Amino acid sequence: MPAARKERSPNSQSPAIEDYLEQIHNLIESKGYARVVDIAQNLKISQASVTNMIQKLDAEGYLNYERYRGVTLTPEGKRVGQAIARRHDVLTRLLAGFGLDPETVHRDVEGMEHHVSKSTLRVLTLIVEELEGNAELLKRLKHKLDG
Amino acid sequence: MPAARKERSPNSQSPAIEDYLEQIHNLIESKGYARVVDIAQNLKISQASVTNMIQKLDAEGYLNYERYRGVTLTPEGKRVGQAIARRHDVLTRLLAGFGLDPETVHRDVEGMEHHVSKSTLRVLTLIVEELEGNAELLKRLKHKLDG
Ligand SMILES: [Mn+2]
Ligand SMILES: [Mn+2]
Structure with a gap:
């Protein structure tokens, strides 16, 4: 048995945040961009809720949101997603x-x-x-x- | 591949409830009884919080709690635990x-x-x-x- 090795929690983010970043990452990978309407549809959440969360994730440094351009991930957001x-x-x-x-x-x-x-x-x-x-x-x- | 089979969620209970019932089940298995003090210690929660939750789980039919006797699980509580x-x-x-x-x-x-x-x-x-x-x-x- 190898020496026991302590490890930080893989994600200090909540599941909800992780699910958003995962979704956005997948949309960008598959379509090249992530729009609020697509995120809302994939997560089965209203567009208003998605916009709220997106603004929070923008403030926390996980992504950049421009109303008419959609969402791009910061390096940290991409890492988590x-x-x-x-x-x-x-x-x-x-x-x-x-x-x-x-x-x-x-x-x-x-x-x-x-x-x-x-x-x-x-x-x-x-x-x-x-x-x-x-x-x-x-x-x-x-x-x-x-x- | 066998025919796809739909399945209900294994647990409609919240993780917190499941962790309590798991703990109580384990204590009864190993010591024969479950006391609030032991549950609190194992879950790293105050005895007051444990007593609150125990009363809630009693009201919901998962267990029976008598102040000076400790906790016993109902069949449903035992099933979940x-x-x-x-x-x-x-x-x-x-x-x-x-x-x-x-x-x-x-x-x-x-x-x-x-x-x-x-x-x-x-x-x-x-x-x-x-x-x-x-x-x-x-x-x-x-x-x-x-x-
Ligand atoms: Mn998830
Ligand atoms: Mn657990």
């Missing part, structure tokens, strides 16, 4: 790989992703990569799951 | 098995345990059991983790 997106991806691949119902996967992942430290992410990533590269192992475990 | 304790156990075995720092494990588990559906618990249990029974696999993955 990317970290959550990475956790979301690994957890989703792990559970979806076993064929779980997509709604269940989404709900569990949306909750768990805020509580995954860097160390835990590395463990989960190793497990996912093993399962994705080891068809025999995945098949054997899925057989137990379905049996 | 046991479900969280089981999630706590599986997540802890998974992460501790890789030698992660116990504090990091504890913090991540305390957060993740509230977002693990029954289906996800079954997947994680299968993985833990595989790793615990397959020393070669665990060793290989740990080697990548430490390397």
